[in-house]
Amino acid sequence: MDWFNGEVAGIILFFIGVYGLCARRNIIKTIISLSILQAAIILYIISDDAYSSQVPPIISTSAHPIQMADPIPQALMITAIVIGISITAVALTLFVSMYHHYGTTNWNKALSKRRDAD
């Protein structure tokens, strides 16, 4: 089972999110799949060779500098998480105001109502 490391899990999770986008008609489920995509990307990059004995990248004056985890992806993923929050917040606000106008949470019904509108 050594081939199943964090990266494979990340790619599988990514395609689960893509399935959610392709197959689900509910708009809230689309927003959920968007955050699944974000989670998959974060899992992919953070899961360095994590099973090795890595220490969080804090310079401790204690023992010799044992192998520290790579700080760059952690810094990048702080940004990616905050972007994930703002995407979900904006998408949910859009969904709420769309629901008030269209009255449906289904993409296809919304499209047909949009066509009658103009």
Add this chain to the structure above:
Amino acid sequence: MRRKVIAFVLILIAGVILLTYYTPSPTTEKMMASYAMANAEKDTGAQNIVTVVYLYYRYYDTLFEALTLMVSIVAVIYISYHGGGSSHE
């Protein structure tokens, strides 16, 4: 039935990618990481290298990070059905 077809196609694509196109990334010597670990404390005197990276080496990113949060808040306030937001018609 439609969902099963989509699920099957996506499993197919994921399988092809995982089997042929994906190889576990060789642990090459990560230039940026080793530089950051080496002289984070020398440059800024801080212990937490992650904070040094996103506040000293990649400060430019963090500025736009804060801007992302602010623009999304303007969006949350302005687009919401219940109006609010600053002076507008």
Add this chain to the structure above:
Amino acid sequence: MSDHSQLLSRSIGIIYPIILIFGLYVIFNGHVTPGGGFQGGAIIGAIMIAKYLADPIPFLSLEWTQSVEKATLLILYVLAALFCIVTTLQIVVGHFTIFLILSNTLIGLKVACGMSIIINRFVYYETR
């Protein structure tokens, strides 16, 4: 949510200063221990949820918080301009920790205001 349970509001009344202190701790020594501006701000933002759970009366004026948030972002950008000038002109200004702490607190304050605005908007406006 009018029938908020007395137990919940009493316990939150006791806990929220502890959350606040923990959030401030995470912000202020973000450069020593794991943490930093974003994480600390999110923790302080969580106090808004606790406040709503305790007694759902809107008390935060959104306009004021929004202008505080924009002011902190402006100061952050002026600080960034200062940082860029200092580095391009190679003025060595002792340790950079003061700069790290300052920008961490600014980001923490900004994220805390931002989170509380989002939570208030969603709780008091969107659900109506």
Add this chain to the structure above:
Amino acid sequence: MTLILYGLVFGPIIWGLTQYLIKAKWMESLGWVFKLILFALSLGCLFKVQTQTLSLQLTPAPLPYGMMLSVDTLSATFLILNNFLFLILTLFASKGKYSESVFSFLFLVLQGLINGIFLSTDLFNIYLLIEVSTIAISILIMYKKDKPSLYDGMFYFAINMVAMAFFLFGVVMLYKRFGVLDLFHLKEALGEASRNKSLILPLSFLFTSAALKAAVFPLYNWLPKAHGIPSAPSIVSAVLSGIFVKIGVYLLIRLNMLFMDVIPLHGIIMVLGLISALMGVTFAVAQTDIKLLLSYHTISQVGLILAGVGGSLMINQAGGLYHLVSHGLFKPLFFVSSGILIEWYGTRNIKDMQGLWQRSRGLSIALIIAILCITGAPFFSIKTAIYEGQDNLFIRSLFLLINMGTMMSFIKFLEMIFSKNRAELSKSGFVSRPIKKEEWLSLKLLALASATLGLFSRTISPILVNYSFEYTFIDRLIKWPSYLFTFVIAFVLYKTFFKDNKLIKLIRKFDLTFNETNIVLVSFFFIILLWIDYL
């Protein structure tokens, strides 16, 4: 001197913030002066970059470890187009109701962000900037919050966020493989890396998201929704098709330069460009709604630009880039004047608009100049450079077909301008709001700029795309008869075939739901993966 780059990015953002905070009236009225300074700065960059590439070290660490802003000739042309466009559009909307706080704040932030995209050398930073500008533009699109624009805005926002998730996945994979994020060192690392299958995966992720941002054919259906939103302010649609679609083209060019020595991409870019140009025109001819017609034309023109950029000869690439800049000028002119026309005629259907020539001579002249530029009239545009050296007969006939399609659909505009003002149509709520002084100024500037770009291409092109097109006066004179001849053929074809029959209505009503668009996106990603592998 290099602090200018910092000013180009953070200037508008800080100005917008202070204006939003203080809500000072004088700041709003002085907005266009500030943008004039920004345009002058970018002009200075363009002339400076002819001699040496400008760069600004953002953090004390050298490049692979820190970050850097750098301008080369490619990004300098994009900067010029971006700042000029924002100057003109702020002028256009300076007195209107769009100059109050939320709108002008977002408009300023958008200008700083797009400047940042063209300056940044770091892949993750490009992702971050595109993300913020997409959120900002989604608010601007749905500024009126009425019923149709909410669905289009949600569709645009969701599909672009999926594309940016693909982009981030590609960036993360490249970092995992090479441990470097900025473009120069990534290019070096890619040069050394042998071409194996694990390199194709990140490339196809990046390529799919760049293709969606550039509205390449299969992934195009967010663009008519975003640009053709009935209630979107016309300056927002102008910004969208003037510069925001070009970010996708910019990404494709950067990807092509990044992976040049490992995987040659220009073949794929050219084929995709040709397909999207052809399909864009077929959709455009069937449209009657003026804004949708212009949006489908943006797709076909961007397809032409990609076909040029992907061309094998230097003249093709330079022609593609030059057409990109001139498209960035005459398309906003179209969008802005269509906003005025919609207000005047009270309808969005171009067939109900009659007799513009009697009503406003100036607007019709501006539109005629824009039509001459877009259909590639010899003195007004050098679109022919895109397929100059192509000797393959099939490709040349394809370009001819695309050009004829463009002419066919712009005959509707000419009909609108020169048709007699039939009495019974004028009662359709024609309110002749006089065009304001600022609107006239910006219309004239746009028409003037696109005309000079075509007329003086020999002098401007060495500066813009550092390739001088050797079209002498006589060459262009000879091309006029063949241009007019194709126009006549297009007119005849249009009159005979394109009577509002069932097929035309079918094409006009063709639309994909959100799920089908995602299925198309994933299959496009997989096809590109196999195609690059097959290359």
